[in-house]
Amino acid sequence: MAGRENKQAFVSLATNNGYALGALVLGHSLRSVNTNRQLALMITQEVDSQVRQELLGIWDRLIVVDVLDSEDSANLALLQRPDLGITFTKLHAWKLVEYEKCVFLDADTLVLQNVDDLFNRPEISAAPDIGWPDCFNSGVFVFVPSIQTHEALIAHALAVGSFDGGDQGLLNSYFNNWLHLGPEHRLPFVYNLHSNSSYTYSPAFKRFGNDVKIVHFIGRKKPWQYTVNLETGKVIHDHGIISVTSSERFIQQWWDVYNEIAAHRITVVDQVPRVRPQGSFDQTLLQIGSDSEDSEYSESDSIHELETLTGRFRTQDDQHGPHNFIIAPVIPHLH
Amino acid sequence: MAGRENKQAFVSLATNNGYALGALVLGHSLRSVNTNRQLALMITQEVDSQVRQELLGIWDRLIVVDVLDSEDSANLALLQRPDLGITFTKLHAWKLVEYEKCVFLDADTLVLQNVDDLFNRPEISAAPDIGWPDCFNSGVFVFVPSIQTHEALIAHALAVGSFDGGDQGLLNSYFNNWLHLGPEHRLPFVYNLHSNSSYTYSPAFKRFGNDVKIVHFIGRKKPWQYTVNLETGKVIHDHGIISVTSSERFIQQWWDVYNEIAAHRITVVDQVPRVRPQGSFDQTLLQIGSDSEDSEYSESDSIHELETLTGRFRTQDDQHGPHNFIIAPVIPHLH
Numbered sequence: 001m002a003g004r005e006n007k008q009a010f011v012s013l014a015t016n017n018g019y020a021l022g023a024l025v026l027g028h029s030l031r032s033v034n035t036n037r038q039l040a041l042m043i044t045q046e047v048d049s050q051v052r053q054e055l056l057g058i059w060d061r062l063i064v065v066d067v068l069d070s071e072d073s074a075n076l077a078l079l080q081r082p083d084l085g086i087t088f089t090k091l092h093a094w095k096l097v098e099y100e101k102c103v104f105l106d107a108d109t110l111v112l113q114n115v116d117d118l119f120n121r122p123e124i125s126a127a128p129d130i131g132w133p134d135c136f137n138s139g140v141f142v143f144v145p146s147i148q149t150h151e152a153l154i155a156h157a158l159a160v161g162s163f164d165g166g167d168q169g170l171l172n173s174y175f176n177n178w179l180h181l182g183p184e185h186r187l188p189f190v191y192n193l194h195s196n197s198s199y200t201y202s203p204a205f206k207r208f209g210n211d212v213k214i215v216h217f218i219g220r221k222k223p224w225q226y227t228v229n230l231e232t233g234k235v236i237h238d239h240g241i242i243s244v245t246s247s248e249r250f251i252q253q254w255w256d257v258y259n260e261i262a263a264h265r266i267t268v269v270d271q272v273p274r275v276r277p278q279g280s281f282d283q284t285l286l287q288i289g290s291d292s293e294d295s296e297y298s299e300s301d302s303i304h305e306l307e308t309l310t311g312r313f314r315t316q317d318d319q320h321g322p323h324n325f326i327i328a329p330v331i332p333h334l335h
Numbered sequence: 336m337a338g339r340e341n342k343q344a345f346v347s348l349a350t351n352n353g354y355a356l357g358a359l360v361l362g363h364s365l366r367s368v369n370t371n372r373q374l375a376l377m378i379t380q381e382v383d384s385q386v387r388q389e390l391l392g393i394w395d396r397l398i399v400v401d402v403l404d405s406e407d408s409a410n411l412a413l414l415q416r417p418d419l420g421i422t423f424t425k426l427h428a429w430k431l432v433e434y435e436k437c438v439f440l441d442a443d444t445l446v447l448q449n450v451d452d453l454f455n456r457p458e459i460s461a462a463p464d465i466g467w468p469d470c471f472n473s474g475v476f477v478f479v480p481s482i483q484t485h486e487a488l489i490a491h492a493l494a495v496g497s498f499d500g501g502d503q504g505l506l507n508s509y510f511n512n513w514l515h516l517g518p519e520h521r522l523p524f525v526y527n528l529h530s531n532s533s534y535t536y537s538p539a540f541k542r543f544g545n546d547v548k549i550v551h552f553i554g555r556k557k558p559w560q561y562t563v564n565l566e567t568g569k570v571i572h573d574h575g576i577i578s579v580t581s582s583e584r585f586i587q588q589w590w591d592v593y594n595e596i597a598a599h600r601i602t603v604v605d606q607v608p609r610v611r612p613q614g615s616f617d618q619t620l621l622q623i624g625s626d627s628e629d630s631e632y633s634e635s636d637s638i639h640e641l642e643t644l645t646g647r648f649r650t651q652d653d654q655h656g657p658h659n660f661i662i663a664p665v666i667p668h669l670h
Binding site: 127128129130131132133134135163164165169179180181182183186188189190197200201203204205206207208 | 514538
């Protein structure tokens with residue numbers, strides 16, 4: 001079994017430092033539920049070297065991917081289709097042929113329960129997208145690495161394109177028989193719960209919400225773009241109140257994992273003060289990443305580069321102003 | 336085949352005069368796509384006798400159903416669970432054992448293309464609910480009438496109840512293996528398109544929207560609660576502009592069918608002026624039903640009783656005020 005487990009991996013992708021934080025938390029969440037599979041993270045050049053070191057503390061492997069570095073025959077055609085570049089980046093997952101089977105998890109997902117059973121599923125297995133449930137959501141899917149499939153996907157992308165401009169449109173176009181496949185290809189929604197689902201059909205959420213295994217933060221505002229109170233570790237929401245609704249509960253769960261990582265790193269590695277200071281820092285808030293709603297796979301994302309690594313602090317009274325300042329001693333260094 | 340077709344029926348339910356208008360349009364839409372199956376409509380006592388006559392012009396059969404009229408053994412228990420009354424009303428569909436197979440369509444659906452192929456599907460076949468896609472939406476489903484199934488459903492309702500207080504929660508609880516059944520049980524989304532789906536994942540809507548066969552107006556505001564300009568036949572939206580977005584397009588399609596029925600009835604049956612007057616009525620708007628957001632299966636719905644049958648008119652300048660007035664000659668009598 002050990003050998004087989006080494007042949008199977010959870011795979012994710014981080015194309016900037018914001019999503020790298022997502023991958024950090026995702027990887028830690030996978031460790032926390034005691035997965036015995038490999039963790040392989042694809043990153044692009046946009047991910048800072050210091051962040052890479054941090055990621056290597058959790059993920060077994062980092063694989064730097066770059067559309068233009070690939071050596072396949074599609075490169076020439078691709079150069080004339082820059083719009084497909086981001087989509088192609090995710091397709092690199094099929095080139096990880098050192099694994100026999102993989103589960104792809106977007107970096108804006110969080111694992112709450114062990115999901116190693118996903119490796120019993122065939123390619124392609126995924127959960128419906130709630131926007132158009134004949135399509136699968138490409139944030140969580142089971143796949144089989146294969147150079148042949150990779151080349152076919154590239155060819156399909158070049159010939160047909162993506163109806164939504166992203167990997168989801170392309171993958172649904174390529175695996176367009178998913179709707180008609182057997183139930184083993186259809187992941188229950190609790191394997192890819194859209195984090196806002198508590199609002200759309202709350203009785204079902206109340207009934208089945210405790211079974212949630214993977215949360216997917218599909219909104220434009222990602223967990224790492226929220227502000228957290230360093231004293232309490234609690235997320236501060238736009239309306240100033242920490243609500244008990246479930247969507248916010250999941251964001252809090254993401255931060256609980258992040259805080260755990262940060263506390264560990266600071267205490268053990270960096271030997272700097274704890275993340276959650278006492279007394280005078282009661283009003284101190286932490287926000288990592290950026291307020292701006294960056295696109296999922298923004299290739300130009302320099303705004304993250306400093307803020308992600310340094311953290312950003314501001315007082316509670318200062319939420320509406322741009323007057324941010326850095327407090328060195330309580331920075332949760334990730335490196 | 337003719338015999339078999341007589342053994343199969345589209346079934347709907349109208350529990351008040353508002354939904355009866357929905358059923359009128361639904362039935363007409365089924366005729367327009369040349370179904371060769373029977374049309375059987377269940378109604379409750381709340382549906383006015385004049386409306387019933389109108390419905391009989393389109394539906395083959397009206398079946399008056401009433402929870403307390405049923406003669407099964409669950410009555411006594413039911414009397415102690417009035418909250419389940421509405422749910423039980425829909426369950427009467429399983430008692431239509433004169434049919435071998437049926438397709439249930441909520442009265443707030445509209446058929447755009449022939450869907451007789453649904454009768455090739457087994458019980459239970461339905462499309463996912465976009466709020467929680469492991470559940471099916473109970474607005475469109477294939478079922479096999481059976482006294483035994485009916486009794487089992489009643490027993491399940493009494494023992495387990497409904498997790499959402501309606502028939503969808505009950506039916507998903509009873510048919511709780513739907514998620515794991517073969518793909519033949521899973522209707523494509525275009526057989527139960529939630530009318531607001533164009534917003535949630537618009538690229539998919541653009542790609543697949545032309546294949547829509549059945550639209551389901553799942554919002555609280557039903558098509559018959561909109562206001563229409565009698566001159567143009569066009570729906571007036573809250574923001575005062577007739578948008579070209581698809582959700583509004585479907586509401587307009589509903590009204591196009593309604594206008595066709597009304598024009599026909601007035602000209603042929605009632606011998607009163609046309610629905611869409613010229614000249615001085617350019618600014619006249621028609622709204623049937625009520626502005627109030629009535630619940631889907633409200634048992635107490637007297638507000639509809641007069642307005643539904645008389646129509647309600649007001650000038651375009653009067654949209655924000657309660658000053659409604661009836662103009663007798665252009666009332667689109669439904670009786």
